[in-house]
Amino acid sequence: MSPMPEQNPLPFPDEPSSPPPAPSPEPSAPEPKTALAVSPAPARTTKRPLWARLMSKLADPWLTLNIEPEDPRQQIDARPVCYVLEDYGLSNALILDRACRDAGLPSPLVPLPGDPLGRKRAYVALSRRNASALIPEPGSHKTHSGSLARLLQAHRAQPELDVQLVPVSIFVGRAPDKASGWFSVLFSENWTIVGRFRRLLAILLNGRDTIVRFAAPVSIRDSLAEDLPPERTVRKLSRVLRAHFHRIREAVIGPDLSTRRLLVDKVLAADPVREAIASQSRRDNTKPEDAWKKAHAYAWEIAADYSNPVVRSASFLLSHVWNRIYDGMLVHHLDKFKEAAPGHEVVYVPCHRSHMDYLVLSYLLYERGIVPPHIFAGINLNLPVIGGILRKGGAFFARRSFRGNALYSAVFREYMAQLVSGGYSIEYFIEGGRSRTGRLLPPKAGTLAMTVRAYLRQPTRPVLFQPVYIGYEKLMEGNSYLDELTGKPKEKESIWALLWSIPRILRQNYGQVVVNFGEPILLNDVLAEHGPEWQGEAVAEEEKPAWLSTAIDALAQRIQVNINRAADVNPINLLALALLSTPKHAMGEADLVAQIELCKTLLSDMPYSDRVTVTPHSPERIIAHGVEINVLQRIQHPLGDVLDVVSEDTAVLMSYYRNNVLHLFTAAAWIACCFQNNRRMVRQRVIKLGRTLYPFLQQELFLPWNEDEFAERIDRTIDVFVREGLLEQVNEDDGGILQRNAGQTDEVFRLRAIGHSLQQAFERYYIAISVLVKNGPGVLGAAELESLCQQAAQRLSLLYAPAAPEFFDKTLFRSFIQKLRELKLVWPDENSKLVFDEHLDAWAKDAKVILGRELRHTIERVSPEAAKPEAETTSPD
Secondary structure (H helix, E strand, O other), X not given: OOOOOOXXXXXXXXXXXXXXXXXXXXXXXXXXXXXXXXXXXXXXXXXXXXXXXXXXXXXXXXXXXXXXXOOHHHHOOXXXXXXXXXXXXXXXXXXXXXXHHHHOOOOOOOXXXXXXXXXXXXXXXXXXXXXXXXXXXXXXXXXXXXXXXXXXXXXXXXXXXXXXEEEEEEEEXXXXXXXXXXXXXXXXXXXXXXXXXXXXXXHXXXXXXXXXXXXXXXXXXXXXXXXXXXXXXXXXXXXXXXXXXXXXXXXXXXXXXXXXXXXXXXXXXXXXXXXXXXXXXXXHOOOXXXXXXXXHHHHHHHOXXXXXXXXXXXXXHHHHHHHHHOOEEEEEOHHHHHHHOOOOEEEEEEOOOOOHHHHHHHHHHHHOOOOOOEEEEEHHHOOOOHHHHHHHXXXXXXXXXXXXXXXXXXXXXXXXXXXXXXXXXXXXXXXXXXXXXOOOOOOOOHHHHHHHHHHHHOOOOOEEEEEEEEEEOOOOOHHHHHHHHOOOOOOOOOHHHHHHHHXXXXXXXXXXXXXXXXXXXXXXXXXXHHOOOOOOOOOOOOOOOOOHHXXXXXXXXXXXXXXXXXXXXXXXXXXHHHHOOOOOOEEXXXXXXXXXXXXXXXXXXXXOOOOOEEOOOOHHHHHHHHHHOOOEEEEOOOOOOEEEEXXXXXXXXXXXXXXXXXXXXXXXXXXHHHOOOOOEEEHHHHHXXXXXXXXXXXXXXXXXXXXXXXXXXXXXXXXXXXXXXXXXXXXXXXXXXXXXXXXXXXXXXXXXXXXXXXXXXXXXXXXXXXXXXXXXOOXXXXXXXXXHHHHHHHHHHHHOOOOOHHHHOHXXXXXXXXXXXXXXXXXXXXXXXXXXXXHHHXXXXXXXXXXXXXXXXXXXXXXXXXXXXXXXXXXXX
């Protein structure tokens, strides 16, 4: 969590002008012991100077202080108090004096007993943050506060003197939600050194949002007890205090991230990059300087250029944009993340649904006082003007492929390593690109691998992966997704397309956005599970432990599982689940209300996880909301209103929102599918077949259970179905026989609607089995099978009702075939052709339970055969 913006105070009138202290070359020393409070420090009897009282009357109306902790007297004892500020300045002195008055502490503008500082005050500062003193005077080597040195010397001369130093951090204008205007944002606290006029404006605009943080006191006597030479004592104490102020500032406004040039220099100086530069020079037969310039250009192209004023300004602008286009943004489980994050390098791993993901997550984190992360972005977003703004917001850019460019790969990997070792929080999407279907995509573990390798190379700060679910009621990219799903190529991003779309975006209502923080994943836990022989020692870049690949794959899967376990079920998800189950995507109002109630009952009685959130609205309010945001239309009719999806294009897009939450209804949909073509089934057979099918569903939908847990979930869901009247338990022998109602009753209708969401997944599985069996063992390779399955699914969709876009997604067929190989149902022969035995036939027979005879016949008929090679002929001699 981060500190506040930084200010350039007005200099205190008495303080001699001096350059800022140079950083000490010595390593950081441990902080001295602190004295805990037992009783409030007594107020000094001397009155504050007249000028201070007059200036306070001028400043107090502009100041509203948030004092931390609420009662700082509890940590200060009865000894004399000398306050320590990071910077000199009249503004800091007046703010500190006001804070001490409010907290009942001694005034800093009244001298200590005996005035050992000789300044008629009781505070010191480490530096003068004055814009005119940024460049040290020639021959100046000051590394500490002269006042602090005098105070230490007074303690040496007077053994009875025992003053406690109380560090006080002052920040003006941190909270972005309280900014009253554009200038308030620009003049809020940051790391930049500013001048007197800017400091004055900051107080006038943001003084009512000032934080004053008192730290535990530091004992001067404890510092002197170390018996170091006087010069070293004051240098060490100054360095410890300076480090303290840096930590507090970092905690309030975040680390000083505007270090693009420094970070690039570190990248280019790293051994792996230097070796890559030498290899590039040899490969190109050029001078090393030319290869270095190429590496420098790569690093400059990649690196973020974080600017706190730009982030503050963007936060101010986005507040207005979000209020215009969204009905609200909700965040859940952020408090749990805040408890787990301290002390860790945080890597945010959200699902990727929209370009808005970048802005929404960073904005919400910043609004809640958390430093926005550095964001891994595709080079396609590095547009003119926009790319520069994103870069200053923390984005760093990567090319789509590193293949064939060893130098670029080395530079990018080292940049990632520097971010991880430097403690910068990072955000990236392990799906690689935005999901066009609404499902989580199979993870691409390249960036994860870079992160894990960076940590193993320098395992100092433990890494925490934070899965994040982002749910939308309406996507800004909906129309472009629709074009891509119908086969049109993806349009290239351009600045003109973006500008052209802004007026259209601002005129629409995109509903509500929900951001849910999933259960965090500690990298050390994953490494302990999959690489128990690793004992925390550094692993060289060139080393490749045998367990590393398995650990990375397991980490990727766990991230996707935890994203799904933090899903939010919004009104549009529920409407899509219900309406897309009907041929014309329409329902009578009473039927739609009943179906939504059933879905909400299943979610409450069979909770998926404790981080899943569900809209609290009633079915009637959900329907009204769908009409409000132009997803549904109400058709008046004397026998009862009908709710219909507004267009076929909207229906295709609604499959996206249905797929967001499909995994939450897996057990219920499986049971319902079993009764689509069967009126009766033995309960144990439903459970047994579910166990058989589960590995494929788990692979496709990133489900969290093992087979036994899924079987138990099916059993408990059956009880809910029986209670709701969707199924009837005929007898109790051998687990009992379940049956549905005969005919077209309301219960049958509701059961069919629940099962529809997974029906096409089972059809896809049967297509793959059918194509394999039809062609026979040893005929098709995995890639050939994928293509033939896709062709069969596309033809099936053309012949019958249009299917969901993912029905003929080659990626899903690839995943299914891979799982068949893992389960040893198929395996490659010496020619890389897939072979199988009777076990696959048995699996295909089980599919008959779910698929009707007509559909099975159609699938078998449209399943293509591989082209047979032409027979070779020989010409006669």
